[in-house]
Amino acid sequence: MANLFHKQYLMTAGPTPIPPAVSQAMAQPVLYHRAPAFVEVYARCLSRLKDVFQTQNDVLVFAASGSGAMESAVANLVRPGEPVLVASCGKFGERWVELAEAFGAEVVHHDAGWGNRVEPAELERLLAEDSGVEVVFTTLSETSTGVVNDIQALTEVAHAAGALIAVDAVSGLGAVPIPQDDWGVDVVVSGSQKALMCPPGLAFAGVNEAALARAEESPGRRAYFDWGATATGQRKDPPDSPFTPAVTLFMGLDVALEMIEREGLEDVFERHRVLGRAARAAAKALDLDAFGPEDENANVVTAIKLPEGIDGAAVPKLMRDRFGVTIAGGQGKLKGRIARIAHCGYFAPFDIVTTFAAFEMTLRELGHDVELGTGVGAAQAVFLEAGVPAAAPA
Amino acid sequence: MANLFHKQYLMTAGPTPIPPAVSQAMAQPVLYHRAPAFVEVYARCLSRLKDVFQTQNDVLVFAASGSGAMESAVANLVRPGEPVLVASCGKFGERWVELAEAFGAEVVHHDAGWGNRVEPAELERLLAEDSGVEVVFTTLSETSTGVVNDIQALTEVAHAAGALIAVDAVSGLGAVPIPQDDWGVDVVVSGSQKALMCPPGLAFAGVNEAALARAEESPGRRAYFDWGATATGQRKDPPDSPFTPAVTLFMGLDVALEMIEREGLEDVFERHRVLGRAARAAAKALDLDAFGPEDENANVVTAIKLPEGIDGAAVPKLMRDRFGVTIAGGQGKLKGRIARIAHCGYFAPFDIVTTFAAFEMTLRELGHDVELGTGVGAAQAVFLEAGVPAAAPA
Numbered sequence: 001m002a003n004l005f006h007k008q009y010l011m012t013a014g015p016t017p018i019p020p021a022v023s024q025a026m027a028q029p030v031l032y033h034r035a036p037a038f039v040e041v042y043a044r045c046l047s048r049l050k051d052v053f054q055t056q057n058d059v060l061v062f063a064a065s066g067s068g069a070m071e072s073a074v075a076n077l078v079r080p081g082e083p084v085l086v087a088s089c090g091k092f093g094e095r096w097v098e099l100a101e102a103f104g105a106e107v108v109h110h111d112a113g114w115g116n117r118v119e120p121a122e123l124e125r126l127l128a129e130d131s132g133v134e135v136v137f138t139t140l141s142e143t144s145t146g147v148v149n150d151i152q153a154l155t156e157v158a159h160a161a162g163a164l165i166a167v168d169a170v171s172g173l174g175a176v177p178i179p180q181d182d183w184g185v186d187v188v189v190s191g192s193q194k195a196l197m198c199p200p201g202l203a204f205a206g207v208n209e210a211a212l213a214r215a216e217e218s219p220g221r222r223a224y225f226d227w228g229a230t231a232t233g234q235r236k237d238p239p240d241s242p243f244t245p246a247v248t249l250f251m252g253l254d255v256a257l258e259m260i261e262r263e264g265l266e267d268v269f270e271r272h273r274v275l276g277r278a279a280r281a282a283a284k285a286l287d288l289d290a291f292g293p294e295d296e297n298a299n300v301v302t303a304i305k306l307p308e309g310i311d312g313a314a315v316p317k318l319m320r321d322r323f324g325v326t327i328a329g330g331q332g333k334l335k336g337r338i339a340r341i342a343h344c345g346y347f348a349p350f351d352i353v354t355t356f357a358a359f360e361m362t363l364r365e366l367g368h369d370v371e372l373g374t375g376v377g378a379a380q381a382v383f384l385e386a387g388v389p390a391a392a393p394a
Numbered sequence: 395m396a397n398l399f400h401k402q403y404l405m406t407a408g409p410t411p412i413p414p415a416v417s418q419a420m421a422q423p424v425l426y427h428r429a430p431a432f433v434e435v436y437a438r439c440l441s442r443l444k445d446v447f448q449t450q451n452d453v454l455v456f457a458a459s460g461s462g463a464m465e466s467a468v469a470n471l472v473r474p475g476e477p478v479l480v481a482s483c484g485k486f487g488e489r490w491v492e493l494a495e496a497f498g499a500e501v502v503h504h505d506a507g508w509g510n511r512v513e514p515a516e517l518e519r520l521l522a523e524d525s526g527v528e529v530v531f532t533t534l535s536e537t538s539t540g541v542v543n544d545i546q547a548l549t550e551v552a553h554a555a556g557a558l559i560a561v562d563a564v565s566g567l568g569a570v571p572i573p574q575d576d577w578g579v580d581v582v583v584s585g586s587q588k589a590l591m592c593p594p595g596l597a598f599a600g601v602n603e604a605a606l607a608r609a610e611e612s613p614g615r616r617a618y619f620d621w622g623a624t625a626t627g628q629r630k631d632p633p634d635s636p637f638t639p640a641v642t643l644f645m646g647l648d649v650a651l652e653m654i655e656r657e658g659l660e661d662v663f664e665r666h667r668v669l670g671r672a673a674r675a676a677a678k679a680l681d682l683d684a685f686g687p688e689d690e691n692a693n694v695v696t697a698i699k700l701p702e703g704i705d706g707a708a709v710p711k712l713m714r715d716r717f718g719v720t721i722a723g724g725q726g727k728l729k730g731r732i733a734r735i736a737h738c739g740y741f742a743p744f745d746i747v748t749t750f751a752a753f754e755m756t757l758r759e760l761g762h763d764v765e766l767g768t769g770v771g772a773a774q775a776v777f778l779e780a781g782v783p784a785a786a787p788a
Contacts, residue, residue: 004594012426025419031722032406063459065637071618201595201640204740223496224465246595326426
């Protein structure tokens with residue numbers, strides 16, 4: 001029989017699907033990084049990134065994975081032998097611990113538990129106990145569990161205790177609000193391959209003056225990820241990069257950021273809000289629990305607890321191999337226990353429809369009792385309720 | 395009048411031009427980095443990289459500029475407060491000094507001078523003086539001057555003194571021979587955007603067991619660029635990456651490495667040899683001196699001393715703005731004094747013809763007395779002498 005499901009769908013929270021216009025831009029002939037044609041793109045990207053970070057600060061760009069931007073925060077803010085606090089609630093939060101330890105920090109680790117939020121009151125209590133902590137590292141959207149933390153409240157608590165705060169927003173930036181300047185977040189790091197709709201390979205760090213000043217006070221132990229060197233280059237007119245920038249990725253980023261600008265950042269957030277709501281409604285209609293607390297802001301990835309009776313690890317594998325729909329399963333201690341449905345970046349209602357249709361069919365194939373269309377129908381209802389644009393004039 | 399020169403030509407030594415097949419591969423829909431379809435590409439790239447590095451060692455891959463691979467060598471080999479020796483002969487060699495100092499080394503810096511080679515006898519003398527040196531950092535192809543060092547001899551000298559050697563082959567690897575295992579080079583670092591015919595964004599480090607062992611003895615001060623972590627991931631079956639790999643760049647790299655495999659590495663070197671010879675012959679025919687020593691191995695970029703009477707800084711600018719041909723001028727202390735004609739990666743005879751045609755016309759426009767076609771003609775003669783393949787059977 002013909003394979004009905006030959007067509008492939010990337011539905012993961014990173015790498016996320018790339019808009020065709022972005023792919024086309026990256027396939028253009030490569031430009032010399034010092035040629036005016038590229039410098040123009042580079043300058044425009046740096047400016048557009050500030051809009052997405054909602055900041056007047058420098059948004060420093062590195063050729064690296066998102067983890068490279070996290071390392072830049074650690075390498076520039078950590079001082080060997082001094083304490084820092086990591087407030088984590090999943091795999092990516094724990095990466096802050098590994099990085100900070102590698103750079104010689106005394107790490108005070110608050111593990112809120114996988115699937116929980118970091119509670120601001122708990123952070124406040126810990127900072128009161130450990131008065132020597134000058135930097136707090138935490139996570140906006142914990143991709144391993146779908147949890148989104150209240151960065152505004154955590155920032156207030158950190159600042160009240162006299163500490164800076166650095167936030168991993170790799171999967172959250174551009175999907176859920178983190179207005180850096182309004183909330184006064186000192187450092188926001190992100191990557192190109194999530195809500196910014198580009199391939200992996202560019203890493204970003206929005207850094208305020210306090211963070212830059214702390215870095216400057218303690219030079220060394222870094223070069224590639226040195227904020228001062230990169231800020232100096234980027235502040236030139238025209239802006240410059242201390243190392244060869246990943247030119248094709250910038251060509252794509254320019255187009256992706258223009259798409260975000262055209263859609264409007266608030267509308268981008270609203271789209272993610274509706275997609276998240278639809279995913280949670282679909283899970284509920286299938287009598288499955290979303291992992292983590294009920295949260296109207298958890299709009300990056302929806303982690304769904306898999307039914308007890310089936311082989312959980314088989315779910316993403318079967319969805320991909322049989323139906324051509326690639327989603328992520330659980331990582332680390334959640335392996336085989338959850339399915340992660342992404343809605344981060346270049347995602348739209350019918351991506352949620354497709355993903356849940358494949359998810360339902362997969363559960364049925366694995367022997368779980370599912371009424372086909374139930375989850376999909378619940379998602380459709382959310383979309384209609386959110387409002388459908390009027391038909392274009394004929 | 396119509397602009398005859400609207401068509402653009404990238405003739406720099408990095409980023410270098412990208413073959414259309416590579417661009418096309420990168421424009422395909424992005425893959426999830428843990429999906430079998432990508433893991434297959436990833437594994438094949440890791441294996442093909444070993445062929446280009448001519449090694450059985452691990453070739454570790456980072457999402458970074460080439461400088462990131464240099465930093466990995468420093469972060470893994472340097473121990474704070476201990477001496478290392480940097481043998482440099484230009485801008486990129488000096489980057490080793492900056493990196494090693496940032497990581498706390500006591501740097502013994504042998505500056506052979508811009509435009510000179512590093513002399514093995516001089517390295518031998520210095521290592522005899524500074525017996526505490528355990529690592530030597532140097533450069534294969536110094537892109538700022540066109541000089542190519544004798545890495546085989548420098549490796550022998552370093553090893554005789556009991557030191558490891560780490561070589562920046564960012565612009566040299568895949569253009570001029572550096573058979574890592576035959577010569578016993580401990581560390582060879584490179585990047586995607588030079589002879590490997592890809593955009594910037596992937597950095598490589600071919601590391602032997604001695605280098606890995608030294609890194610392992612002194613952990614910390616690094617995470618993103620940690621060799622041990624990356625080697626552990628890459629040695630798994632199937633191979634894995636500790637951080638999200640730059641998937642689209644790998645898609646391109648796979649195609650580029652296949653092109654190198656199909657052409658044959660020795661034929662690739664021979665092509666670069668003929669292109670380098672043609673560029674030097676063209677310069678000579680124009681009564682201009684190649685910068686640096688006469689060298690049959692300097693086949694990555696030809697640096698040409700510009701005539702005294704003209705505004706040297708105007709040469710690359712005019713070539714680009716008037717004729718659409720982008721080359722690089724001099725960097726740092728050579729600004730305005732040289733033009734750098736690249737022949738590194740996806741370059742063929744008519745690229746040299748085009749570049750010298752534009753170069754001659756530019757010199758004429760700037761008031762230098764040039765008989766048009768002289769340099770081009772000398773290059774053509776070299777190409778014919780090198781042999782033209784027989785016509786394909788009709």
